Amino acid sequence: MATAGTLKDNGSGVFTNFTVMKKMILLLLASVLSAFTLAFAQGIRVGDRFYDGFAVYTVQEIRMGTIVYMTDALGDEELTLEQWGATPGVYRLRPSRNAEEPKYGAEFGCRVNYVIRRDNCYLEVIGDNDIVLKVLPLLNPMEDIAEGSLWYSGALVYDAHPAEDGSVRLNAMSEGEEHEFVLTPATGGVDLFEVSEGPSEAMNEFEDAAYARRIRQDGLDVICFYDKQNRIMDVLQATQVWNAQALNVEQWMALIAGDYVTESGKAVQIRPDRATYGGKALSLQPVTFNGMVTGVLDFGQSGPYLVGKVEAVPTPEGLQLTEVKMEDGEPWFERTVSYFDLKWVGEGSRFDFASHTLLNGVLHRYDKPLLRLMRNAILAAHGYTFKSKDLKTYFEAQPWYTPVTDNASVKLSLLEELNVALIQAAERAE
Numbered sequence: 001m002a003t004a005g006t007l008k009d010n011g012s013g014v015f016t017n018f019t020v021m022k023k024m025i026l027l028l029l030a031s032v033l034s035a036f037t038l039a040f041a042q043g044i045r046v047g048d049r050f051y052d053g054f055a056v057y058t059v060q061e062i063r064m065g066t067i068v069y070m071t072d073a074l075g076d077e078e079l080t081l082e083q084w085g086a087t088p089g090v091y092r093l094r095p096s097r098n099a100e101e102p103k104y105g106a107e108f109g110c111r112v113n114y115v116i117r118r119d120n121c122y123l124e125v126i127g128d129n130d131i132v133l134k135v136l137p138l139l140n141p142m143e144d145i146a147e148g149s150l151w152y153s154g155a156l157v158y159d160a161h162p163a164e165d166g167s168v169r170l171n172a173m174s175e176g177e178e179h180e181f182v183l184t185p186a187t188g189g190v191d192l193f194e195v196s197e198g199p200s201e202a203m204n205e206f207e208d209a210a211y212a213r214r215i216r217q218d219g220l221d222v223i224c225f226y227d228k229q230n231r232i233m234d235v236l237q238a239t240q241v242w243n244a245q246a247l248n249v250e251q252w253m254a255l256i257a258g259d260y261v262t263e264s265g266k267a268v269q270i271r272p273d274r275a276t277y278g279g280k281a282l283s284l285q286p287v288t289f290n291g292m293v294t295g296v297l298d299f300g301q302s303g304p305y306l307v308g309k310v311e312a313v314p315t316p317e318g319l320q321l322t323e324v325k326m327e328d329g330e331p332w333f334e335r336t337v338s339y340f341d342l343k344w345v346g347e348g349s350r351f352d353f354a355s356h357t358l359l360n361g362v363l364h365r366y367d368k369p370l371l372r373l374m375r376n377a378i379l380a381a382h383g384y385t386f387k388s389k390d391l392k393t394y395f396e397a398q399p400w401y402t403p404v405t406d407n408a409s410v411k412l413s414l415l416e417e418l419n420v421a422l423i424q425a426a427e428r429a430e
Contacts, residue, residue, distance in 0.1 A: 052103075055072040057071065068091065078097065081094065088233070093107075106125050110361065119224055119417060121137070122138055153169060156173075156244055156360075157241070197309040222238070235422060239362060251361070258350075261345050278305075282300060283299055283405040317343055318341060323338070349398065364426065382411065383403050
């Protein structure tokens with residue numbers, strides 16, 4: 001009789017160690033089960049917290065890798081999701097012991113998507129006709145917004161004032177008018193906030209936001225505002241600079257700075273603090289009004305060639321300069337004679353600034369065709385291959401563009417992803 005661990009002739013001349021085989025089978029089953037669990041959890045982890053606007057639901061366990069069980073803080077309310085087929089991140093709502101009636105106007109068995117984005121992760125409960133009945137954003141740990149911290153909107157600088165209840169009032173001044181809103185965290189120490197009016201009922205430029213989320217990644221510290229479709233509407237960026245005018249000028253000059261040539265071949269260089277024409281220095285001063293950029297550059301009267309005040313308008317090929325009449329201390333101007341078009345001859349993309357400068361607050365200056373081109377230029381800088389004929393033609397004519405064979409290999413930075421979302425928001429605007 002063969003005992004465990006001994007060799008036994010199986011009749012074919014091959015000897016088998018039953019103990020080794022048993023261990024190998026158990027290890028194989030364990031690895032398959034582990035892979036099965038990881039494959040079906042699709043990013044939802046035990047301990048993850050989701051907020052429905054009233055309660056925070058914490059994932060207590062993931063059973064067999066397919067059933068996600070979560071409860072509120074008291075354990076009285078439950079949400080249970082079950083993996084729906086083999087599609088990653090798709091679940092269905094199912095009943096449980098303390099959830100005999102479905103929530104959010106849904107029906108048991110309805111689809112629940114777990115959407116994973118770099119800037120935002122959330123559950124969305126889907127009803128009939130693919131209507132989103134409820135969104136439950138994921139809560140991430142985040143340090144509190146500090147007293148006196150400054151946040152730049154692309155036009156104004158807000159300062160933060162936390163209250164004892166955890167809410168944060170942010171206010172700014174523009175042309176003697178106060179701007180104010182309040183961020184109230186879903187719970188303590190998290191990155192998700194409800195957005196509401198401030199106590200003074202001052203102007204709230206984020207009144208249409210469904211919620212806000214603070215993100216600290218890749219050297220960025222931003223507060224993103226989302227609409228009811230979970231799309232970014234606007235972004236505040238942390239800053240150490242109180243002077244909104246200085247930030248406005250810096251941002252706008254980043255959008256027009258670069259190397260150009262005139263139609264006659266003369267080189268024009270525009271830098272944030274200076275300009276040259278044919279190698280000769282030019283006077284250069286952005287014209288502002290009450291801290292806001294007007295879109296006009298003042299080249300003074302010394303020349304050469306470029307003199308006076310001109311409106312600078314970005315184009316797909318470069319920059320268009322138009323002479324304007326403008327009274328000192330007034331924001332209004334009258335276009336008169338077109339100077340000339342400057343052709344971009346920089347090493348990279350005409351829209352290279354979109355990979356380095358957050359575009360909050362400036363996109364209203366661009367028409368929708370240019371916004372579309374700018375958005376796709378962010379992708380083109382990474383070699384994205386286009387199917388649209390006009391985009392394909394435009395970018396293949398650019399010397400810096402090298403298309404890739406697989407668009408899945410194109411990876412954007414967080415700043416680029418935010419700019420794509422901000423441009424899309426500007427394209428949606430009326």
